[in-house]
Every structure is written in C-alpha cells, then in structure tokens.
Amino acid sequence: MLKNAITFFLIIFLYNSSLAQRPQVKKKRVQVETFNSRPKLVVGIVVDQMRYDYLTRFESKFSNGGFKRMINEGFNCKNNHFNYIPTYTGPGHASVYTGTTPRYHGVIGNNWYDKEEKKSVYCAGDNAVQSVGTSANSGQMSPHRMKTTTFTDENRLFTQMRGKTVGISIKDRGAILPAGHTANAAYWFHGKDEGNWISSTFYMNELPKWVKDFNTEHSVSKYLKTWNTLYDINTYTESGSDLNSFEGGYKGKETATFPYQLDVLKDTNGGYDLLKATAYGNSLTADFALAALKGEALGKDDITDVLAISFSSTDYVGHNFGVNSKEIEDAYIRLDKDLERLFNALDKEVGRGNYTVFLTADHAAVNVPAYLQSVKIPSGYLNNAKTKKQFDTFMEQTFKASDLVENVSNNQIFLNREKIKVLGLELNDVQEAIVNELINYEHVDKVYSANTMHATEFTRGIEALLQKGYNQKRSGDILVLSDPAFISYHKTGSTHGSGLNYDTHVPLLFFGKGIKHGQTLQKTEITDIAPTMSALLGISFPNGAIGKPLEFILD
Template identity: 30%
Template sequence: MNPLASFSSPLAVMLPRLSVLALAATLAACSTTANSPAAAPTAPSATAAQATKAPPKLIVFLVVDGLPMRQVTAYREQLQPDGFRRFLDQGVWFSDARYAHGHTVTAAGHATMLTGAYPQRSGIISNEWNDAQTFAPVYNTGDTAYRYIDHKTDPLAGTSPRSLRAETVGDVLRGLQPASKVIGISGKDRGAILPAGHKGTAYMYMSEDGQFASSTYYMQSHPQWVRDFNAAKPADAFFGKAWAPLLPEAAYAGSVPDGQPWQYNGGNGNKLPAVLGAQMDGPGPRFYGNILPSPFGDELTLAFARAAIAGEQLGADAQTDILSVSLSSHDYVNHAFGPESRLSHDHFLHLDRYLQGFFRDLDAKLGRDNYLVMLTADHGFADSPAWAKTQGRDADLLNPGVVMSQLNTGLVQKFGPGRWAVSFSAAGVLFDHKLIKERGLAPSAVHEEAARLLRGMDGVVAAFTPEQLRGSDSTTPFLDAMRKAWHPEVSAPVQFVIKPNWLFSSRVGGSSHGTPHRYDQHVPILSWGPAWVGRGEVKTPVEVVDIAPTLAQILRVPAPAQSQGKPLPLPLPLPQAAAR
C-alpha cells in the first residue's frame, strides 16, 4: 500500500485537429538577459526562428512540488552554477507566473500543467473530494479497476487517469506519433499519473518498500529495467544517512531556525542534522516513508528518472519523447516545517545540487543541443501561521469542525431542524439535497443562505453560490479564481475562500496551501533549451495553463483540446554557438 494515495498532507504520511499555434511574442523590452541588454524592437520573432528548428529529441518536464517562486529568487546567490541557475542565467524564466484557479493543491496543479485546462475543465478539482450525490470519498487518480504491480493496492490508491477529463500534450503527441514515449515519475501517484496523461506510462514511489511501481492500467508486468532498479534496493542506501546543512549557519540567517514548537517533530525530527532510520533496526515501511520528507526522496526519484532514460532509450531516435519528473519532497518539508524554515531553505539547496548533477548527466547522454527542460510547481505555500503571527500578521487556523457546526446552526435557524450541510469537499460545502427537497425548499435558497453565513465568519473572506460560479461576473474578488476551480459535475455547490495567512485546518503546526492568494498561486516557470526558448527574464504575467500550448508549438502538434492557455512569450532562440 502506498499511503500517499489517500493523504494530501505529508504529516499524515509521516505518521505512517492539425493546426499549429504560432508564438505571438517578439523579443520585448520585458525580456532581459543577466549580461546583455534587451534586443532591439526590430528583432525577428520567436515564431520565425521556430519554423526552421526541429523539435527536441526529449522534453524533460520537471515539477518541484510545493515550490513558491519567492524561494527561487530568495536563494539565488547560494545556488550552484548549473542547477537552478541554468534556467536563471542560461535559460528563460518567467518572474510573474501563476495559477489562476483558486483551490491550489497538488492534483489540481498537476492536472493543469500539461493539459492547459483549469479544474473547471479537467475535472481534477482537488486531491480528494466527495461525490456530490452519495458523499462517498473520491481520490483524484483512484480507479478500482486497476492495481499496483507487485504491491498492495488500497481502494483509494491512485492507479489511473480515469477522472482526468482532458488530454495532455503527451496524449496529443502519441496520438500523432505512437512511437513517441511519454513517461511520468513521482514520489506521489498523482504527480506521476496526471502529467503522463491517458496515453503515457506512470511510475510512483511505494513507501512500503522503497520501490517504484506502475499499475495494471499501463501494463501487466514491469520492464526489465524497472525490475533491475528495484532489485538493487537503492532506497536502502539512505538508511543511517544524515541530512546535514550544506552551508555554514550564517548562510541561513534569513530563515527560521530549526526546532520551533510549530515545526512537526515526528518522522525525521525537526532539527538538522537528522539521521534517517535513527532508532530503527533496519529499513522498513516507516523508514521508506521517512525518505520522502527529506532531500533523499528527490535524489531517489532522479535516480529512477536516469534509469528510465537509459531503460527506455528516451531521446535516442527521431521521435520526440517526454519525461515528466515530479519531485515531491519539498512539499513534505514545507508542510512539516513551513517555507520560512531553515529546513526548507536547506532542502532547496540540496535539490539545486541534485538538479545540477542530473543536467550534466543529460548533457553527456543526450547532448546539450538535443533536449529541452521546463520546470514549474503545482502550487506555492503559505508561511506557517504560528510564525506569521510573530511577524505581526493576521494569521490563524480556521477549524473545519467549528465552521460546519456554525453553518448548520445558522441553517437550522433559517430553515428548521436538520443536518443541512453534510460535509466539506475540496473548497466547498455539500448539502443534503434530499432533505431540501422533502422540505419543499429551492436548493438556491439554501445555497444563498449558506454563502451568507460563511461570509460572516471570522477567517472567511468570500463565499459563492452556483449561480455566481456559472455567471460571468469578473470584478468580484476571488470569484473568477473559484470559478476556474469549480467543475459543475464534480464540485460542491457552495465554494468559499479563507483569509490570507490563515489555514483551513485543526492541525496545529506546519503549513499548507490551497487558496487563491498570491503566495499559493505564484510559482516558477523556468525553461532551458537555447535552440527553442532563448534566454532572459520575462516579466510579462503568464499562467501555468500557457505551458501546454507552448510545448505543443515546439513539438509542432495541436494544443490539447481543452487547453485554455496561450503560448508563452518566449525570447528569440539563440544560435547554437552563442547558446553555449
């Protein structure tokens, strides 16, 4: 069993159509290079340069789970020359990139990236939700028709992309070029399955034994390279290994020190150095689970990605392949300790070094002129409310149980006895519509009263009814973001938004995400592949839905059918000699 399948919180885990879109932008003044001025307005467009350039042999799509853009820029001077700095110094980076949907969680983000579709179209509204009619739990990639290969499979385990109602760039590519390979890899099932789409192949980490596995949706048995990787037991090499700070103490002066009372103290503890497997007799499920909330979870995932490149011969022929690698550990670290912590800061620096090694291996195996890398995140992160309070901010926890009790108390006063509100589902509230019908009430009346009650609660800044979510009002704050997060066949009827710096949780400690506030929406979009994307910072506001049509443009295939984005305003690609 993979405990990641049914928990969005790391704390729970640690406790156990053939028309090609043209790129519209030219090399504008908003795109600059660290060492040179912007090109003159008369520079040729990126579109003209793209027209004569063959697609890359391999697209490497990287996701750093739970990475706010502010961390990338805050630690820039401490980065290695060829990790994240490859993007910042040699590639293109969008300093104002964001998600535009309101419920910013892992599954919704991973479903958006390569489909270009907001949850209102993809149907992936959250990590888990409840069926609006039966109230039964639904997991975003759950599908009881399939099982993990050679591993136990819980009913809510993520095994297929059945619930994803949109195609990905990889789906389009394989529909036109069946020989192309599309592979998704992640520490989380949703991080592997959703970017891989319907026609790719997904492999996810099994925290029961430290292996990677696929499901019977994709194949009946693993290829030999996967069996060889797992047989070598690479996860066991981290038993007894210490996560120690990479830099002297003074380098972390701007981050919150270890061991704070709000920092989670289970798993590997909340102080560095932390030894994996401490006080354990040997590797076992608890140890394998504790690898993920450490830098070694990402190191292991990238090792499996290297094995996939070699085993599947990715990028070895004329047909473009896509490798999606979602690195899960930063999310677990930020949940447990907060993005303001030294532990998060140091984890980011470890990841930077891992990426540098991974890029250099790609250079050696594929050649620098043959592949493109794009990196983003599935959501940002709020600072820990307990720490934010010490900084004078209005920050607190909004207890779901208290909200539900107050909501039903108000509805009883208005409509009479009954449990009108049944449960929370993603960012909304589900109601007993059978009771509403029995009392002869219009559902809209109950929805409107519930939204009114929610708006009056301390900790809530907005609440919306189905009528508002179906409408076209574009001026009411947060409404458009929640509309993009709301699927009429999947979502709860009433959606609400909590105050900035607050968490919708009863769990004391750590931090989370899931709101339309900037700290949750602002994420990196970084790219490297000089022959295709050019170089420089682009300050023009862009959205994550713009990634899919951009990659489709580079691949010379149509954008996914449900895509709502537009091609990113990339600078002019550089000649090969100048790009080196």
C-alpha cells in the same frame, strides 16, 4: 524616327549590360521546419510546493549547473501564477500539462466528494486496475478522472504513438496526471516496508527489467542516512533559526533540529515512507529518472519523447517544517545538485541542444501563520469546531432539518438535494440563505453559491480564480474563502490552497532547444505552459487548453 529607335535600343543594351556586371545577390533560403527541428526529448519538471522566492532567496547557495543554468541559458518568467482556486497538488499537475483549469479538466482537488457515488474519491484512484510491483493497493491508480488531454497525449497522437511518455514521481498523482491518458508508463514510490517503484495495469502487466533492477540494486536503505545540512548551518542565513516553535519534526526526536538520523527514525515514521519527507526523497527520484532515461532509451531518435518528473519531497518538508525553515533551505540546495546531475546526464545521453526542459511548481505555500503572528502580520487558524456548531444551529433553526448537508470538504459545502426537494424547498433559496449566513462568520472573507458561479462570468480578482476552479458537475453548492493567511491546519508547518500570491506565485523556467535567453516580468499563467510546449513541437493543443503560447520565449 529611326534615330530615336536606335537610341532606345542602345539604352536597353547598356542597361542590361550594367545588370550583368553587378555582383549576384544570393536569395535568402526560406527555413522550412522539418521533423528533426523538434527536440528529441522534452523534460517537464514540477517541484512540489515551490514558491518563486526560493529562486531568489537561496540563489547564493545554488551551483551554476542547476537552477542557475536554466536561468543563465534559458528564459525566466518571473511573474508566473496559478489562475484558479484551489492550489493543490492534483489540480496543479493536471493544469500544467493540460493547459486548462479544474473548470474543464475536472481535477478539482486531491480528493473530492463525488455527488453521484456519495463518497470521497481520489484524483488518481481507480479500482478497475491492479497494482504492478506490489501486492498493496497503492498501485490501483490511473488518470481516468482527468477529463481532458495533456500535451503529452497530443505528442503521442501526433507521432502515431511512436514518441514515448514516461511519468515519474514519489507521489502517484505527480507521475500519473502529467503523463496523461496515453502514456507508456508512470511510476511512483511505494514506501512502508517495501521501498519500491511501482505502477499499475493501466500501463503494463509487469515492471520492465530496468525497473526491477533498480528496485533490487538501488536499495532505498542507502538513502536512510543522517540528514544534516550540506553546508555549515551557520551560513544558512536565508532561513529562520533551527530551533523554534513553528516546525513539526519527526516522531522519536524531541526537537525539529539538525541532524536527523533517518535509519533510527524510520520505524516510528512510516518505514521507507520517511524518505518522502526528507531531501533524499528528491535524490531517489532523480536517480530513478536517470535510470528511466537509459532504460527507456529516451531521446535516442528524432521522434520527440517526453519525460515528466515531479520532485515531491519539497512538499512534505514544507508541510512539516514550514517555508522559512533550515530544512526547506537545505532541501532546495540539495535539489539544485540533483538537477545538475540530471542536466549533465541529458547532455551526455541526449546531447546538448537536442532537448528542452521546463520547470515549474504545482502550487506554492503560505508562511506558518504562527510565525507571521509573531512578526505582527495578520494571520491565524480557523476554529472549525466553533464554525460547525454555529452552522448546524442555523440549519436546524432555519430549515427545521439537520441532514441538509451531505459533505463539507475543500472549503465547499455539498447539499442533500434530494432532501431539499422532499422538504419542498428551492435549492437557490437554500444556497443564498447559507451564503448570507456564512459571510458573517469570523475570518470568512467571501462566500459564493454554485448558482452564482455558473450564472455570472467573473473576469478579474479572486472571484475569477474561484470560478476557474469551479466545475459545475463536480464542485459543491457553496464555496468559502477565508481571510488571507488564515488556514485550517496544524500550528506548525505550512500549507496551501488559496488564490493569494503566496500560493499562486511559482517559478517558470525554460531552457534548451528552441528556447530564447531572457526574462520577463510580464504576467504568465500556469495554463500557458502546455500550449507553449505544443507550439514548440508543432502539435495540436490539448483539447481543453485555455492558455496561450508564450511566443516571446520561443527561438
């Protein structure tokens, strides 16, 4: 027994000795996220009316420092879509930053009929505030009609209001809605005979010195120069002919062809507002954003700031000239240069690797139906006068009343519910009768009642998109969808608003701190952006967000 005990202790001793002679393996340190692991600055870029295919169509004309830099260094979501109807500017900007749709954030259009006030209201209009930087009422704006928070709001709350938020856009709604309710500032462009960047008393009582200096020292007159193509127009093979019958053009010029002498055209095209509808409007926006970067000392400490920039001039150019025009191609080539300037400034002022950027659009656009018709694609224009006459006759013959409709806008019909009660009619019966009537009209594809929208849960198809854009309190009684590529618009230029791919498919690019390099064809939705940025920052999601964080893009 003693022999066995000695053997046992000998084995233990030898085992422990062998362990002592083994090389020590260092334990892997667990990386704990600290406040400094967040980017110092998040830059959100929305390009107004940018179709996804502009990235691929114009790729050969882009430099390596703009769109291509985002693709080459960051992550490209190639199958990104809006997931609701209508695809307009106001709802688009709100949805990007709130992570939800009009069903919840309440911005159901740029303008809509207010059923309580009995009048049309503007998504950013606010008579309770005053203009700052102009005596015109163009500064009476705020985000008060947006019902939910943005990720910019959540970042302000998370940082105890120490992280700054600044919104910038030529369009007021493009600056205001992304900046959210708690923004330090939002600035937009007032053209006409002034040509200044302005704000409202919702944010401040006086413009900061750097804004005043910009308005004084950077006279917008310098942007009113001749607009010609940046490169030889003969190399613009990615777009249609310069002279055609599908473009609008500017007042005072017989043809919608390059070059455009903007200083000459100014007085007949709204004064300095003309800049909005040219490629130089984006350059003006980029210059102001660069001034804001320095003037607000954005990204200079470890508390995350947010700079929300919307480039709006691409929308004006698209509406005027169409998505297949030489003008739209040149606008994107020049925007690419402006982005390169912006990214270079971020490298210098904030530091490469210290900031994060995302880029998307607020909607895309349909090709000019007249052009589509010329190449035998089903498309066309709605005859609203004919439809109204037919519908009015139906209402009078069916209900013996001519005043049951209060408003028709945004492809919705708002009924006079008080009148319906007086006549002893049932609202649901009136709605269904109208649905059954309108579905028979030429180029009407689908019609739904409000009762159907809030009584039925759609999970797929165009109906699901329509429902996500339907707000029970603000939307109309009847919702109408037209045939694909049939629009209510001029015979020249492009528009948007539908739930079809030409309006919903937009870019989604990420690059910078915390972003992987890669690409995906997996479908992503516009409401995924805000939760993704919230996850990157480690902050609460916006309070109405329905999107999901795109974890495969996060490093």
